Amino acid sequence: SQQGEEDPQALSIQEGENATMNCSYKTSINNLQWYRQNSGRGLVHLILIRSNEREKHSGRLRVTLDTSKKSSSLLITASRAADTASYFCATVYLGSSNTGKLIFGQGTTLQVKP
Amino acid sequence: GAVVSQHPSWVICKSGTSVKIECRSLDFQATTMFWYRQFPKQSLMLMATSNEGSKATYEQGVEKDKFLINHASLTLSTLTVTSAHPEDSSFYICSARDHGGPTEAFFGQGTRLTVV
Numbered sequence: 062s063q064q065g066e067e068d069p070q071a072l073s074i075q076e077g078e079n080a081t082m083n084c085s086y087k088t089s090i091n092n093l094q095w096y097r098q099n100s101g102r103g104l105v106h107l108i109l110i111r112s113n114e115r116e117k118h119s120g121r122l123r124v125t126l127d128t129s130k131k132s133s134s135l136l137i138t139a140s141r142a143a144d145t146a147s148y149f150c151a152t153v154y155l156g157s158s159n160t161g162k163l164i165f166g167q168g169t170t171l172q173v174k175p
Numbered sequence: 176g177a178v179v180s181q182h183p184s185w186v187i188c189k190s191g192t193s194v195k196i197e198c199r200s201l202d203f204q205a206t207t208m209f210w211y212r213q214f215p216k217q218s219l220m221l222m223a224t225s226n227e228g229s230k231a232t233y234e235q236g237v238e239k240d241k242f243l244i245n246h247a248s249l250t251l252s253t254l255t256v257t258s259a260h261p262e263d264s265s266f267y268i269c270s271a272r273d274h275g276g277p278t279e280a281f282f283g284q285g286t287r288l289t290v291v
Contacts, residue, residue, distance in 0.1 A: 094279055103181070103268055104219075104282040149218060161207060161272040163280055165219045 181283025198269030
């Protein structure tokens with residue numbers, strides 16, 4: 062399977078703490094994206110990092126990419142109860158970049174307690 | 176960002192009947208749309224890539240005759256679950272790329288299918 066792995070599978074933290082999620086993938090990629098999904102809903106795009114980038118920021122989100130280790134991390138700083146959701150990494154593999162086919166990781170369920 | 180509308184948001188049907196799910200890009204043209212399936216507490220599994228004006232490309236293990244995909248226009252793709260059975264009950268999500276815009280995909284809200 063091309064699917065990547067994410068850890069932890071579940072994370073529970075207090076409001077104000079930082080949350081870090083990791084994602085590993087299997088083959089060379091064009092880019093890696095992080096999505097958020099509230100329970101029973103569609104996905105919302107959070108951030109995209111290209112294979113030639115190492116770090117990217119967007120508001121309280123910080124994403125890193127290590128292509129030598131085939132891994133990425135998503136850091137959410139100063140978490141809020143509203144950040145409670147499932148977070149998925151998704152990769153666009155080289156060769157599929159023309160179609161934009163996304164392969165999703167297993168996801169991390171984040172619970173932020175008020 | 177761009178909006179993708181998926182309809183219906185939920186549907187209950189009897190075993191043996193067929194169900195059609197629509198996915199529309201509202202403010203952009205999507206020559207390619209994607210259909211995913213998600214089981215409870217699991218990740219999204221790509222079922223097929225839908226190309227406007229041509230046959231869909233199915234992932235390995237996905238039954239083409241079971242899950243019919245039609246991408247009739249640049250803004251509409253449909254997924255029909257034929258002769259549905261309880262094991263087809265799942266959350267189905269579509270996504271679309273704006274080929275004139277950014278590279279991220281925009282997702283519909285999903286359809287919860289329950290086959291009884």
